[in-house]
Amino acid sequence: MALEQLVDKIIKTDVLVIGGGIAGCPAAIKAAEHGLDVTIVEKSKIERSGSAGQGIDHYGIFPRDGITKMELLRRWEAYQSRFNGDGRFGDPNIIYKYYDSAFWALEELEKMGIPMKWDDGEFYWMPHGRYGGVNRIMLRVHWQNIKPYMAGVLKESGVNVLNRIMIVDLLTNNDKIVGATAINTRTGEFIIIKAKAVIIATGLFARCYDPETPLFWKYKFRYHWCPATVSGDGWATAYRSGAELANMDITGWHFRARDDLTLSFGNLNLNDGIAGKFLTWKGEEFIFANAHKYHELEQNGKTPIYQTLEHLPDDYHKRMEVAYVDERLISFKIAEDRGFNPRTHWYELMPNKPLNFITASGISIDENFKASAKGLYAIGDCAAGFHSCGHAVVSGLLVGDSINTYVAEAGDLAVDEAQVKSQKQVALAPLAVKKGTEPMELECAIRYICERYVGQFKSEGKMREGLKRLASLRRVFLPSLMANNPHYLMRCLEVRNIMDLTEVHIKACLERMETRGNFIRLDYPEKDPSRDNMLTFQHIENGKMKLEIRQVPELKPEYARERK
Amino acid sequence: MEEPKSEKRYEDSFEFPLWRLVKQRAEKDDISYVEASKKVVPEYVKTIKYRDIDFENASIEKRVKEKAKLTE
Numbered sequence: 001m002a003l004e005q006l007v008d009k010i011i012k013t014d015v016l017v018i019g020g021g022i023a024g025c026p027a028a029i030k031a032a033e034h035g036l037d038v039t040i041v042e043k044s045k046i047e048r049s050g051s052a053g054q055g056i057d058h059y060g061i062f063p064r065d066g067i068t069k070m071e072l073l074r075r076w077e078a079y080q081s082r083f084n085g086d087g088r089f090g091d092p093n094i095i096y097k098y099y100d101s102a103f104w105a106l107e108e109l110e111k112m113g114i115p116m117k118w119d120d121g122e123f124y125w126m127p128h129g130r131y132g133g134v135n136r137i138m139l140r141v142h143w144q145n146i147k148p149y150m151a152g153v154l155k156e157s158g159v160n161v162l163n164r165i166m167i168v169d170l171l172t173n174n175d176k177i178v179g180a181t182a183i184n185t186r187t188g189e190f191i192i193i194k195a196k197a198v199i200i201a202t203g204l205f206a207r208c209y210d211p212e213t214p215l216f217w218k219y220k221f222r223y224h225w226c227p228a229t230v231s232g233d234g235w236a237t238a239y240r241s242g243a244e245l246a247n248m249d250i251t252g253w254h255f256r257a258r259d260d261l262t263l264s265f266g267n268l269n270l271n272d273g274i275a276g277k278f279l280t281w282k283g284e285e286f287i288f289a290n291a292h293k294y295h296e297l298e299q300n301g302k303t304p305i306y307q308t309l310e311h312l313p314d315d316y317h318k319r320m321e322v323a324y325v326d327e328r329l330i331s332f333k334i335a336e337d338r339g340f341n342p343r344t345h346w347y348e349l350m351p352n353k354p355l356n357f358i359t360a361s362g363i364s365i366d367e368n369f370k371a372s373a374k375g376l377y378a379i380g381d382c383a384a385g386f387h388s389c390g391h392a393v394v395s396g397l398l399v400g401d402s403i404n405t406y407v408a409e410a411g412d413l414a415v416d417e418a419q420v421k422s423q424k425q426v427a428l429a430p431l432a433v434k435k436g437t438e439p440m441e442l443e444c445a446i447r448y449i450c451e452r453y454v455g456q457f458k459s460e461g462k463m464r465e466g467l468k469r470l471a472s473l474r475r476v477f478l479p480s481l482m483a484n485n486p487h488y489l490m491r492c493l494e495v496r497n498i499m500d501l502t503e504v505h506i507k508a509c510l511e512r513m514e515t516r517g518n519f520i521r522l523d524y525p526e527k528d529p530s531r532d533n534m535l536t537f538q539h540i541e542n543g544k545m546k547l548e549i550r551q552v553p554e555l556k557p558e559y560a561r562e563r564k
Numbered sequence: 565m566e567e568p569k570s571e572k573r574y575e576d577s578f579e580f581p582l583w584r585l586v587k588q589r590a591e592k593d594d595i596s597y598v599e600a601s602k603k604v605v606p607e608y609v610k611t612i613k614y615r616d617i618d619f620e621n622a623s624i625e626k627r628v629k630e631k632a633k634l635t636e
Contacts, residue, residue: 118609119605272620274623274627275627313623316623321581321608332582332586
């Protein structure tokens with residue numbers, strides 16, 4: 001059967017960008033500047049999608065105000081170790097590259113017409129409590145409308161923008177990525193996008209654990225860090241295509257406020273440089289609690305714990321109101337409705353538990369953001385260890401600026417019809433199921449497995465039981481997923497992605513037989529010195545998951561010289 | 565059992581001054597809250613000591629000293 005008969009539409013492009021957030025948009029814009037034919041797909045609508053959909057009140061980390069790139073790198077590593085324990089958990093060369101490119105990216109954003117300056121026409125540099133102390137190394141920005149701005153620039157750049165498109169899987173030709181299949185979540189069209197290079201920019205992964213909110217079902221998509229629907233689509237499709245994932249044993253750990261919808265990033269943690277106060281329920285202040293400290297507080301009856309902004313000067317409370325406007329205007333209404341006056345309220349923090357994969361996990365990349373599969377790039381939260389709005393923009397710009405070299409050599413490779421047929425079958429099957437399983441039902445069942453059998457305190461028996469239960473869900477319930485319309489097809493595909501990544505996660509945890517930082521194995525309570533500076537990598541080979549433990553690269557000598 | 569909002573850290577009725585201004589402007593000009601905030605925020609920002617470095621440093625350092633007294 002000809003390919004044209006198999007699908008509703010075939011699109012040919014030089015570069016396919018999957019995900020229209022603040023990593024994908026700059027990548028597409030920059031690649032188009034080089035004269036490439038660029039297509040960007042977004043499962044929502046670019047004007048208000050992704051982490052920055054409602055706005056952002058801060059941007060980037062810059063080597064300035066007395067803080068060098070090497071010092072920033074040192075603080076990044078110290079921050080990682082605060083959660084993950086001794087050792088390095090990411091390639092320092094990639095992080096160095098981010099700091100090294102920060103001012104270049106700032107200039108690029110200004111060239112695009114993105115508003116970077118404060119109301120008085122100057123940059124407003126704010127201190128970053130975690131990285132800079134009193135040093136002003138982060139930009140405070142009015143980015144309530146950053147996504148509409150970027151959508152406008154995309155249009156002017158001639159990028160082919162396809163909203164409401166959910167990627168099913170990547171297409172491969174031997175060891176090269178040659179495009180992707182997708183569905184239109186409004187019309188149900190099944191599409192092939194043939195591309196010489198593919199950039200994945202779909203954000204991170206979180207939805208195998210419960211979100212922060214204690215509210216009911218309709219809010220259960222809501223996570224912080226950052227987008228509302230972080231189902232790991234990019235990570236899962238990359239993994240299924242043979243690309244390598246890194247650090248899937250390392251979950252993000254941080255205090256997160258319950259009722260997170262009421263808060264913007266600037267609040268609680270940073271407050272233009274004044275840290276919030278952590279309190280036990282009796283009002284005793286403490287600085288910080290990693291998993292061990294939190295457990296101690298729990299054992300001593302000192303939880304729940306809270307964070308408060310009562311100590312902020314009046315001027316800073318006004319600043320936080322502006323931060324609400326910039327990052328999440330709806331926060332005002334929700335806070336008022338729920339009675340959360342920041343001047344008096346104690347925000348309950350959720351237990352310190354695995355929550356998402358924010359610190360170091362994602363698609364394994366080299367220093368040029370190339371994934372292990374040829375023709376595939378990962379940027380923003382998709383790239384292992386590269387997690388923040390600043391990282392997203394910089395990585396997008398860097399890849400967009402250099403991908404023309406790969407495209408020029410890539411050639412025009414054929415698409416495998418059998419592969420397309422198989423992907424189409426997977427994608428559209430839920431439409432034929434009339435009495436089956438709702439996607440959220442299966443998703444909650446997966447979350448239950450992670451909460452009950454992986455969670456904070458891990459052991460071999462629990463995780464093996466979790467894997468068995470996951471296999472059972474896969475066998476019995478994945479085929480029974482039902483979709484009444486194309487939108488629900490997207491939800492079904494998300495659950496498939498969540499399920500695949502959950503399996504990768506549990507297997508990575510099972511293999512790591514030690515306790516280090518917030519990674520706690522009850523059956524291996526000691527640190528394993530042979531795992532110092534070693535990371536877990538997983539990929540599919542001949543249909544089976546292959547797991548490798550490899551060393552974190554050293555910082556290159558030319559970068560390290562700055563340290564002296 | 566008492567509802568959470570009966571506790572003193574929850575307030576049945578309070579208003580964010582900036583939000584009130586945004587809503588008023590939206591109603592007056594018959595525009596969205598997003599559009600209203602574009603008009604209101606530049607004026608509100610002028611009432612905040614964003615460029616007062618001495619004030620900022622003093623506020624931040626006060627908190628840094630408070631934290632230094634606590635042990636992790």
